[in-house]
Amino acid sequence: MQGARFMVLLLQTLSCLCAVAAGLPFRTPLDLDVTPRVTVVSSGLQGCRHFQSSAVNYSTLLLEADSERLYVGARGAVFALNASDISASSALTIEWEASAEQKHECRLKGKDNKTECFNHIRLLQSFNSTHLYMCGTHAFKPLCAYIDKRRFVVSSQPEEGRDKCPYGPTTGYTALIIDQQIYTASQYEFWSFPDIRRNSPSPSLKTEDAPTRWLNDADFVGSALVKESLGSGSGDDDKIYFFFTEKSQEQTTTYSHSRVARVARVCKGDRGGRLTLQKRWTSFLKTRLTCSLPEYDFHFNMLRSVFVMPGLTPQDTLFYGIFGLEWKNVKASAVCRFSLPEVKEAFQGPYMENQDSGSNWKEYVGKIPNPRPGTCITDSLRAKSINISTSLPDDVLDFVRRHPLMSQQVQPVDRRPLLFRRTTDYTHMVVHMVQGLDEQMYQVLYMGTDEGWLHKAVDIEGQLHIIEEVQLFEEPQPVDNLLLSKKQMSVYVGSPSGVIQLPLSNCRRYASCYDCVFARDPHCAWNGAECVDVLTQADRSALIQDILHGKSGCEQIPYDVVQRSRSVRVDDDVLLQCELSSNLATPLWTKDGTEVQGYNLNSGFRTGTDGLLIIKAREDQSGLYTCYAVENTVKVAVVTYNVSINLDVPPPPLVEPTHSLFTTRPAPTQSSLSEGPRSPLLLLSPRKMEAIYLSLITVLGALCVVLTVVLVYVGFCLRVGQRGKYCLRAATAAHPISKRSSRSRKHHRNSSNMEPKTVSSHCNGLCNGVSKRRNGDIIDEGFLQVVPGEGHTSLGKEPPPPAPPLPPTPQFSSPEFDFPNGLSATLPSVLRRMNGNSYVLLRQSDSENTSPLFYSFADELNRILEKRKNTQLLPRPDESSV
Incomplete structure (x- = not known):
């Protein structure tokens, strides 16, 4: 009893979790999940230039505006491209690949020979006015070197890069070279902890690991220098900000996440402590970046990328971040924007404290030493003879060592994301300031x-x-x-x-x-x-x-509207197509100036994304139809149709049997018709043609029934010795049918009497589509096969014959004739659905003008027919119909 209750409770809990997980990606704020207005495919790109070579992974970019050069770091090579046209032939190349011996050592370490055992360029920045500095993974043994900008050659012997570059090509990493000082942040060695370092010149600094670890499995995505000393009245120092995601250390009652987004900062003038925090940062502080929608229970904890947008003053600096959800199986992204003043305010707030050397971090409420721990050297400290970080008191430095985390979180500028996309994973972003006409x-x-x-x-x-x-x-x-x-x-x-x-x-x-x-x-x-x-x-x-x-x-600017005409017969279906170039526009149809209601079942109209469908046209539905694109509450006419519906209309021009269904030739004159014999089919009326179609379908269906009965009889005779088993085989079925396991037979004896394995989606005059099993594999033999052992019969009774299959759908190779209303002979292959109602796409002649908001009806319909040419007239038969 106890076990049963436990199982019920467990199932209820799992059901709730599955429901929450299933609905999570779809509970989205409509005002943030924005749809792009225009979609441009790769074939429609304009003004696009490409650069490619034998190298791969072009992930490091550096632009020097003065020299108009774009430097690119790839796998095993560095390139200098013309920034105005990267496809120009003036590209310069430096080949820098790991040696065969180094690649062999990399493989011995168990690394991937296809990805990791190469030299991936991770750092490529300007060191001074004459040289670049680059670092590469070098098959899991990082190296760095200098590049002469003018000659674009390596100007020095490679030097050790283990403290400046990560070992792997995908390890989180960021680097800056400021005044010839290299600031990097990464997990450098695969057995080490993540670290923020200043490598050169001396003194080199890094983060602390004990007794309090400052970084907890951090994954770095970016860094930036903010010159806060400019215009500072307090003599403040410039700061370097680092952005990353790490394991959570906070424990709150409102939320709990395993990983959170962070921003950390250090002072550019930091020189470490004298005794306490020697060769360690004395100004390191970090806090959380919050990007969430609490009302929808969305918390974006994974920081993927960051872009720093400088302002007119340092205080106007903005940080743009791309965030993702913690669940890897949920595809979603959010863009949040943060301001520098709010980041600085968080670093001036209360500290967090680790009370039990575990993960239980809580807000610190004790006394804070003076001067305030983690601050840069300012004019007020210089007045107290503290001109450098090594002069800071030990109690201040000890407090910094144990309290690197701030309690106050940084909220977005608008207190919510700028954008949320539940079907997109953004990776990188840049921002450009543009002044409008306003x-x-x-x-x-x-x-x-x-x-x-x-x-x-x-x-x-x-x-x-x-x-x-x-x-x-x-x-x-x-x-x-x-x-x-x-x-x-x-x-x-x-x-x-x-x-x-x-x-x-x-x-x-x-x-x-x-x-x-x-x-x-x-x-x-x-x-x-x-x-x-x-x-x-x-x-x-x-x-x-x-x-x-x-x-x-x-409002006063004229524009062209496409004008079309349609002349059709009563009781025919007419499709008036209207293509909109904007994803944000919605179609609106009018007839003689009155809006068409296409949602009432008795209206005779259906509206959809393809256009307006007139169902079983009546004479009173003749008139002028106009399609409007409605966007931002403005109606813009796209196309007009002058529709004429009559009891009978003359046949349209004959269709040439060429590649395009819509390539027409002039209609024959009366004299040309009398010049020679014509095909008898062209002399038949549409109603007689329909009767011919129905007769063909009936004959083909009868043939299928006869063939099915013959096959059933032959198969039964061949298998009569096996009681309770049926096999429908082809006349050429000489291969033995493989036996199933006892478990499979036991399972299928409880199922229906017969189970068809495969049924073809078409029936070209003969019923085909049956697969055959050979050596455990199913082989298509072209006939319907019922697997043996799938049912049972009573002793001494013969099994009832199977029901005949549904009549097949005839297929026609090419249009040889047309109905007067434009209905092609390929009737069964051009059926579509709109709002749940089947209808026939009509090939109709028209005269049209071009418009920027309208695509060619003939081209579009030809593409739609090509895509849906295999659509069946009848649904696929289920087991009961076989």
């Missing part, structure tokens, strides 16, 4: 995904609007790095296969005034004739742009 500054974000897409978004009063999503690669691959150049007006993308250079904007993609204004792109505006880049226009007085609302300014 004199306001807008922050434009470029975000790369793990599948090779680039999202361009603009922050409009705290709400993110995704302008477009661009597919960078035909094959999905992650965006490993992003870099932005204001001078070149380009964004550079590093990936496993190469580097891509894209313009910051592509305004000519928007071919109408409304399309340009709806985009709400700060880079773009309408000049009366085309959408142009604002930054390239000297005279901006006549430009039209509406970033805040995205709807004003185009």
